[in-house]
Amino acid sequence: KQEVTQIPAALSVPEGENLVLNCSFTDSAIYNLQWFRQDPGKGLTSLLLIQSSQREQTSGRLNASLDKSSGRSTLYIAASQPGDSATYLCAVSVYTGANSKLTFGKGITLSVRP
């Protein structure tokens, strides 16, 4: 059974710092990996999708990497801002016959201090 782990559960950094959020998964037979942002009481906003054949994806100040063989992904946030404060979720996708499903980690709650 696929398990996704994100450690630590919470992180507090000063504004301007570059930071790395980690995600690990137990079964390397994934199709893709998605990083999401969740603000308190809100829905999930997709940040980046990395296909299993890719090593990294970039969007603005965000860079996500994937090492499928070791079961790890990282989300790098450059020059963090207070507006980046949110919970960041990692989810891996596996095929299930005609469809797929996401298995989520519990998330890392990031606080960026002004």
Add this chain to the structure above:
Amino acid sequence: EPEVTQTPSHQVTQMGQEVILRCVPISNHLYFYWYRQILGQKVEFLVSFYNNEISEKSEIFDDQFSVERPDGSNFTLKIRSTKLEDSAMYFCASAIDRGLEQYFGPGTRLTVT
């Protein structure tokens, strides 16, 4: 930009009552999903749907749950007889292809009293 919408945003119901949660996926998407998140816990997969039938359901998705795509645009989740433990945020998601990005709606917060 197209987005997934969900109604209502918050529903309060009494234990044993039936509820229907509604979703309008992105119009050209073909793959549909329901997930839920109990407060403080992980987002969990409930069910996936493609080509007018359920593709897979989790162990949570028992006989009290059903899904339907009644009219080609809406996608609904029905809970026949709600329990206290069904209180959670329910998210609908859709994708254009099973291997591509899933787009999530804002969620419906279900409170069972």
